[in-house]
Amino acid sequence: METPKRSRTATRARLLEGALEVFAERGFAGASVEDICDQAGFTRGAFYSNFGSKDELVLALFQATTDRLLEQIEALLPDLANQPGTLLDAVLGLLDEAIGDQRQWHLISTEFTLHALRNPDAARALNEQRAMFRASLTRLVEEISAASHLQFSVPAEQFVRLVIAVHEGARSQSLLEPSDVPAGSLEHAFLPIVLDAVSRPSR
Amino acid sequence: METPKRSRTATRARLLEGALEVFAERGFAGASVEDICDQAGFTRGAFYSNFGSKDELVLALFQATTDRLLEQIEALLPDLANQPGTLLDAVLGLLDEAIGDQRQWHLISTEFTLHALRNPDAARALNEQRAMFRASLTRLVEEISAASHLQFSVPAEQFVRLVIAVHEGARSQSLLEPSDVPAGSLEHAFLPIVLDAVSRPSR
DNA sequence: TGTATTCAATACAGAACTGTATCCTACTCT
DNA sequence: AGAGTAGGATACAGTTCTGTATTGAATACA
The missing domain is CATH 1.10.357.10 (Tetracycline Repressor, domain 2)
Known part of the structure; x- marks a missing residue:
C-alpha cells in the first residue's frame, strides 16, 4: 500500500504535465481527454481514475x-x-x-x-x-x-x-x-x- | 440575378451575427457549425454554401x-x-x-x-x-x-x-x-x- | 504462498459533429 | 408562361468524443 500510491501520484503528475502541453497547443475546449492521455502515455482509464473531469x-x-x-x-x-x-x-x-x-x-x-x-x-x-x-x-x-x-x-x-x-x-x-x-x-x-x-x- | 445576390449577402450577414453571439456564449472551439446556423435560423446547407469552414x-x-x-x-x-x-x-x-x-x-x-x-x-x-x-x-x-x-x-x-x-x-x-x-x-x-x-x- | 486491493487498460454504448451529395423552391430572364 | 439557375434544406455516412463497466496485472500483507 505504498508503491501503488507513489505510482498514482506519478501518473497524476504526468497527466498534469501532458495537459499543460496539449492545452497550450489546442486550447482548453479543443483538447480532448484522450489527447491529454496520449500525450502523457496513458489511456482514459488512467485519467478518470485520477480526475473527475477536465x-x-x-x-x-x-x-x-x-x-x-x-x-x-x-x-x-x-x-x-x-x-x-x-x-x-x-x-x-x-x-x-x-x-x-x-x-x-x-x-x-x-x-x-x-x-x-x-x-x-x-x-x-x-x-x-x-x-x-x-x-x-x-x-x-x-x-x-x-x-x-x-x-x-x-x-x-x-x-x-x-x-x-x-x-x-x-x-x-x-x-x-x-x-x-x-x-x-x-x-x-x-x-x-x-x-x-x-x-x-x-x- | 439581383435579388438572389442580395439575399445571399443577407444570409451571410445573419450567419456572422449569429456566430458572434454563439462564439461569445460557447467559444470558438465550443461552438459547432450547427449552433451558429440554428442561431441564425438556417441549416448547415446555408453555412457551407457561404463559407468553406468555421x-x-x-x-x-x-x-x-x-x-x-x-x-x-x-x-x-x-x-x-x-x-x-x-x-x-x-x-x-x-x-x-x-x-x-x-x-x-x-x-x-x-x-x-x-x-x-x-x-x-x-x-x-x-x-x-x-x-x-x-x-x-x-x-x-x-x-x-x-x-x-x-x-x-x-x-x-x-x-x-x-x-x-x-x-x-x-x-x-x-x-x-x-x-x-x-x-x-x-x-x-x-x-x-x-x-x-x-x-x-x-x- | 495465497489473498485482497489498487490502479490502469480495454471494451462498449450513446451522443454529437462534420462535410458531402442530393433534392427542392423560388427567382430571373426571355 | 416556361426554362434555367442559385441558394438553401434534407438525408446520410463516417468520425470523434465521452463516461462507464469490466477486466487484468502488480503490489501489499498475512
Whole structure:
C-alpha cells in the first residue's frame, strides 16, 4: 500500500504535465481527454481514475502553480523585507521562474478563465482559488509594508488586484507582439509605476 | 440575378451575427457549425454554401468586427477631444461607448486574442488593428493633455499601453466575480491611480 | 504462498459533429 | 408562361468524443 500510491501520484503528475502541453497547443475546449492521455502515455482509464473531469484537472494545475509561486515568494521574504525595490525585482523574477513557459501558462489560464466566464460552476471554483491566492499575497504585502515602513494609499487587497490586473494585461500585450515588445518588458516597466503610485514612505 | 445576390449577402450577414453571439456564449472551439446556423435560423446547407469552414467564418467575422470597432472609435474621437471634462472621462468614455456589451465584447476579443496567439497571420491582423486603436487613443491623450497643461512622466504611447493593460485586467476580474466586484468598479478605481502616477500638472 | 486491493487498460454504448451529395423552391430572364 | 439557375434544406455516412463497466496485472500483507 505504498508503491501503488507513489505510482498514482506519478501518473497524476504526468497527466498534469501532458495537459499543460496539449492545452497550450489546442486550447482548453479543443483538447480532448484522450489527447491529454496520449500525450502523457496513458489511456482514459488512467485519467478518470485520477480526475473527475477536465475542469478538475485544470484546477489542480492552477493550484499547483500558485502553491509553488507562493512558496517561493515566502522563501524570499526574510532576506528582502527591507529593500522594497529589490523585492519587486525578486518577485518579478520569481513570476518568470515559477511559471516555466510564460506563453504556455498565459494561454491556459486565459482559456480557463474564459471557460469560467461561461460556466458558473467553474467560475465558483476558480474564484475560490483566486481569492485564496489574493489573500496570501495580501498578507505578504501587509507584512512587507509593515516591515519596510511603507504605507499604501489603497487597501492592500486593492493593491494586489491592481498588480494582478497590470501583470495580466501587460503579459497579454507582450505575448501578442513579441517583435515590438520584448518579453516581460511591459511588466517590468509598469509595475514600478504602479507601486510608486500607491505607496509612499511613512517617515 | 439581383435579388438572389442580395439575399445571399443577407444570409451571410445573419450567419456572422449569429456566430458572434454563439462564439461569445460557447467559444470558438465550443461552438459547432450547427449552433451558429440554428442561431441564425438556417441549416448547415446555408453555412457551407457561404463559407468553406468555421475558420473562414472566423476570419471574416474578425475583419468585420474590427472594422466596425475602428469606425466607431474614429467617429467618437472628435467629440471627446472637444468636450469639457477630464482626460480620464474621455478615455473611459471612449472605452465604454465604443464597446456596447462589455461582457460579450470581452469574451469575443479574448477569444480572438487567443486565436491570434496560435496563428501568426491572425496575430499580424490583430496587431495592426490594435496599433491603430492605440494610435487613436494616443492622439486623443496628447490633444487633451496639451489643452489641459498636463505632462506625463512616460511617453503617451506607454501611458496608453498601461491604461489598456489595466482596463483589460480589471475587466477580467470584475466579470469573473460580479458578486464581489460591481461591473466597472475596478476600472474606475484603478485608472485614476494610474493616471495620477504618470502625470503631473505642468504649472 | 495465497489473498485482497489498487490502479490502469480495454471494451462498449450513446451522443454529437462534420462535410458531402442530393433534392427542392423560388427567382430571373426571355 | 416556361426554362434555367442559385441558394438553401434534407438525408446520410463516417468520425470523434465521452463516461462507464469490466477486466487484468502488480503490489501489499498475512
